[in-house]
């Protein structure tokens with residue numbers, strides 16, 4: 001990426017700068033507008049995709065919400081536009097994820113359309129050839145249609161979970177959904193090896209909104225000009241075949257995105273604690289359990305303590321990401337018993353946020369205790385780190401089943417948490 005940075009202070013241009021000018025000229029007429037959903041697991045793949053497309057000669061404009069807003073200084077080659085999402089701070093922190101996703105789709109519609117209108121009418125900018133938006137920003141299909149602009153969808157989850165989401169109408173018709181507790185262990189014969197308990201559901205007070213969001217995500221993706229996925233054919237071949245039958249549009253499984261570059265720049269909303277790498281450097285090869293549950297999952301205090309004692313009792317060194325907000329009702333580590341860390345004699349390193357790609361690539365890491373968000377799953381597979389799977393909601397349940405039973409690169413913790 002550095003090769004594209006203009007060096008503004010020098011007067012006489014060197015060879016590199018002339019090359020940049022040539023590349024900039026070649027970019028003319030090839031501007032893409034990208035619109036990520038403002039959650040870490042969605043921002044990372046969208047920014048990686050932007051970086052890939054930029055390296056192929058496209059100019060990149062990113063529209064982002066005020067909520068979880070991005071830091072443009074990490075991406076000097078992109079143009080950023082922030083839109084007011086109208087979310088109150090209390091809404092962003094207190095709403096459940098389903099309500100938040102729905103509200104974002106409602107509240108962003110007008111500001112997004114206004115922003116697109118301005119971008120399209122700005123004669124000083126290169127013309128926009130396409131909008132690429134997150135599949136969960138389903139409202140953008142109607143906006144793109146009204147502006148006569150092609151929209152390509154970025155689906156940030158895997159192919160296998162998308163197949164399941166697309167099958168929701170069938171699963172409802174056949175009585176698998178809504179899930180009945182008495183059926184949890186039953187095989188979903190249409191989607192082996194999934195059982196009813198593996199279906200991508202979420203605990204929410206708005207179940208009808210969840211079905212509506214899934215339906216809109218699937219239908220507006222089908223209405224788009226194409227879907228890009230951060231996955232690859234060799235991993236999910238039969239699911240790709242199924243999707244190609246169901247979705248009448250081009251499908252591009254061009255992941256894993258983070259493997260296009262030697263280092264990936266950071267779209268991290270939280271600061272990555274680099275002390276974890278120095279700590280890993282001191283540990284034996286493949287000895288460390290890396291435990292992290294992504295950016296959204298939340299645990300009860302009781303679950304948190306079972307995990308803490310499970311890690312301690314394992315007698316293995318462990319690197320644990322306890323994100324502020326991970327434990328419901330706690331700021332950070334207050335619920336750990338006093339003296340817990342001291343008794344471990346340096347065998348534990350607990351941080352708020354890790355440089356996860358570097359951690360998984362570190363030779364000291366031997367296992368990843370994960371919630372199986374798609375990014376974490378893919379990143380672990382790419383580094384050959386076996387997983388201990390503890391899915392919390394939605395696609396994570398499907399991913400965990402594939403990790404343990406289809407790809408056989410992990411074990412799923414079942415029947416609750418016990419130290």
Ligand SMILES: O=c1ccn([C@@H]2O[C@H](COP(=O)(O)OP(=O)(O)O[C@H]3O[C@H](CO)[C@@H](O)[C@H](O)[C@H]3O)[C@@H](O)[C@H]2O)c(=O)[nH]1
Nearest residue numbers: 041044156157294295296321353354356373374375376396
């Ligand atoms: O300490 C950490 C922990 C995570 N990450 C990164 O943050 C991302 C987390 O993404 P993911 O593993 O997918 O988890 P979530 O944040 O939970 O992702 C949301 O988005 C995913 C993609 O759509 C879905 O699969 C998940 O279910 C959903 O919760 C990954 O790129 C990690 O490398 C860090 O950099 N440092």
